[in-house]
Amino acid sequence: MYPQRQTSGSQTAGLQPALDEFLGYNLKRAYLILQADFRSALGEDGLGPRGFSALSLVVQFPNVTQSALARMLGIDRSGLVAIIDDLERRGLARREAVPGDRRAQALLPTPAGRAAHAEAVATVRAHEDRLLAGFSTDERQTLMALLRRIREREE
Amino acid sequence: MYPQRQTSGSQTAGLQPALDEFLGYNLKRAYLILQADFRSALGEDGLGPRGFSALSLVVQFPNVTQSALARMLGIDRSGLVAIIDDLERRGLARREAVPGDRRAQALLPTPAGRAAHAEAVATVRAHEDRLLAGFSTDERQTLMALLRRIREREE
DNA sequence: TATTGTTATACTCTATAACTATA
DNA sequence: TATAGTTATAGAGTATAACAATA
Numbered sequence: 001m002y003p004q005r006q007t008s009g010s011q012t013a014g015l016q017p018a019l020d021e022f023l024g025y026n027l028k029r030a031y032l033i034l035q036a037d038f039r040s041a042l043g044e045d046g047l048g049p050r051g052f053s054a055l056s057l058v059v060q061f062p063n064v065t066q067s068a069l070a071r072m073l074g075i076d077r078s079g080l081v082a083i084i085d086d087l088e089r090r091g092l093a094r095r096e097a098v099p100g101d102r103r104a105q106a107l108l109p110t111p112a113g114r115a116a117h118a119e120a121v122a123t124v125r126a127h128e129d130r131l132l133a134g135f136s137t138d139e140r141q142t143l144m145a146l147l148r149r150i151r152e153r154e155e
Numbered sequence: 156m157y158p159q160r161q162t163s164g165s166q167t168a169g170l171q172p173a174l175d176e177f178l179g180y181n182l183k184r185a186y187l188i189l190q191a192d193f194r195s196a197l198g199e200d201g202l203g204p205r206g207f208s209a210l211s212l213v214v215q216f217p218n219v220t221q222s223a224l225a226r227m228l229g230i231d232r233s234g235l236v237a238i239i240d241d242l243e244r245r246g247l248a249r250r251e252a253v254p255g256d257r258r259a260q261a262l263l264p265t266p267a268g269r270a271a272h273a274e275a276v277a278t279v280r281a282h283e284d285r286l287l288a289g290f291s292t293d294e295r296q297t298l299m300a301l302l303r304r305i306r307e308r309e310e
Numbered sequence: 311t312a313t314t315g316t317t318a319t320a321c322t323c324t325a326t327a328a329c330t331a332t333a
Numbered sequence: 334t335a336t337a338g339t340t341a342t343a344g345a346g347t348a349t350a351a352c353a354a355t356a
Contacts, residue, residue, distance in 0.1 A: 017276045019211040023283050024189045026302040031186040034179045056174040103332045103337040121172045128178050146298045147181040258314040258355045
């Protein structure tokens, strides 16, 4: 079941379970690599993964409320406040009163936000293309499909 | 290039780039799902992903030094101190002087550590099997192989 | 000079709980 | 009663910088 591994000059290792035969570990390491590359691609004071995700959804779903956006992102709504504050500070999104419900805030991208988003999308695409340079189109699609199926496991 | 999406009753969405067409986003979400399930599988005051990883490598490579282990895990050696402290507190691993180098600490699993590791491995396997219940053996191996190829991109 | 383990410290990300104003 | 946004706060997890002991 567990293939013989190279011990790379080390003291031991035989037929025991190895850490990198677990999905969770490989997933974590791959995620950290992608995230680090994402950050360096978008630059020192660029958007960051959270800001990019939030802006993307605001562009995709203008007038979304903060609570709905938090639900989409899978985070608590309290955590979204700082993210939207940051997008507002950068002039990329704004909060607007919702006619029917005075509790809610609708989120809208500014023209600058749409432009920044389009540019960020191109940058992120380039970063992912670079990281997946050795992957065929088929392999990329397979990977994405498998990851989406894990995501479906979320309740 | 971007297929028509369902707007799920929402206000908009057309042919724009969608967030979930990015690898990074799917990777992150999948990782968070796996990690949450991992934690609930190992219980309230169970090991946690970091402790499990560290213990696994200590079992796999007894006498590894802290610096070497930190390098394997891809974290700074300062961050490993608390992790090993915790394993020691639980009686699962211990530090031992290295004959040749009085700066270094060799890490060894205790008998209880080996037992706890074996049990944790079984629990983690069950958790991953549960999460990947809809995946064929082939799909699982493909996913692992693709993730490992991303990991190889690390310098 | 460089490396090992360690500590102090700070920063990011996120969750929980509580508050207010609405519904 | 329940929900939307907000704030305060705390807990992971991690990194950087510095230090003493040793190489």
